[in-house]
Amino acid sequence: MILSNTEEVPGRAIREFYGVVTGSTVRAKHFGKDLLASLKNFVGGELKAYTELLHEARQEAVERMVEQAKALGANAVVNVRFATSSVAQGAAELFAYGTAVRVD
Amino acid sequence: MLETLLQLGIPAFLLALGYVAGTTAEQNHYKSIRVRELRFRRMPTTNLRRPPAHWRVESVGLVCGHTVVSVDYFKRFLARLRRLVGGRVRAYESLLDRARREAVLRMKEEAAKGGYDAVINVRLESTNIAAPLRNDRGTAGVEILAFGTALKLARAAQP
Numbered sequence: 557m558i559l560s561n562t563e564e565v566p567g568r569a570i571r572e573f574y575g576v577v578t579g580s581t582v583r584a585k586h587f588g589k590d591l592l593a594s595l596k597n598f599v600g601g602e603l604k605a606y607t608e609l610l611h612e613a614r615q616e617a618v619e620r621m622v623e624q625a626k627a628l629g630a631n632a633v634v635n636v637r638f639a640t641s642s643v644a645q646g647a648a649e650l651f652a653y654g655t656a657v658r659v660d
Numbered sequence: 661m662l663e664t665l666l667q668l669g670i671p672a673f674l675l676a677l678g679y680v681a682g683t684t685a686e687q688n689h690y691k692s693i694r695v696r697e698l699r700f701r702r703m704p705t706t707n708l709r710r711p712p713a714h715w716r717v718e719s720v721g722l723v724c725g726h727t728v729v730s731v732d733y734f735k736r737f738l739a740r741l742r743r744l745v746g747g748r749v750r751a752y753e754s755l756l757d758r759a760r761r762e763a764v765l766r767m768k769e770e771a772a773k774g775g776y777d778a779v780i781n782v783r784l785e786s787t788n789i790a791a792p793l794r795n796d797r798g799t800a801g802v803e804i805l806a807f808g809t810a811l812k813l814a815r816a817a818q819p
Contacts, residue, residue, distance in 0.1 A: 566811060600685065603729065607727055610728065640787040
């Protein structure tokens with residue numbers, strides 16, 4: 557599966573459009589990790605626990621989007637975008653979407 | 661007596677800790693950013709949506725880099741003071757600058773690991789992931805995400 561955030565896959569022509577595909581996951585923070593992060597907040601810098609959490613979550617959202625594209629018979633997803641929204645205190649939704657297409 | 665000492669002592673200790681640890685971390689981070697930026701200076705990165713016409717693209721992939729950062733206690737204190745009079749909040753500027761450059765570097769590292777030669781259509785996004793509570797307690801963090809389309813180029817057309 558080819559992923560790209562450009563409107564077309566550079567060097568390849570789009571043959572067919574299958575429409576928008578999406579993938580999302582809602583993650584809550586781990587209590588212990590949150591505690592560590594709040595301690596880390598005193599000295600500042602990177603909150604590694606959150607970086608990892610969001611990394612995993614985003615990968616999962618992308619995987620789900622790819623699954624959906626595969627089911628449609630696509631071999632690429634173009635114009636991929638990411639969005640994050642907090643649905644509740646301490647939980648966030650990570651969202652990936654794009655257009656499933658077939659390229660040469 | 662002990663109570664007053666504790667009441668004043670704890671914030672003072674946190675301020676000192678934030679100042680010392682935060683400043684050291686920032687200096688080290690900038691040093692590492694500069695070193696890595698030099699290492700990746702040969703990898704063209706652009707926010708143009710299309711590659712230049714003479715590039716011969718062999719393969720394509722999506723690459724991301726991101727980081728979640730927060731400010732130290734001392735800087736948050738400075739920023740709160742600054743909020744009284746308004747104006748430029750330097751304490752937050754350097755943090756966001758570091759975070760953005762770090763995110764872009766991580767994206768480039770991912771591209772290099774995948775054997776790609778360039779990244780086009782780079783986008784930067786920031787999200788407030790953990791808003792502090794009303795009284796400035798709790799974890800505050802900003803996520804910076806950099807992503808783009810990595811390209812593997814034919815040997816002859818390498819930039």
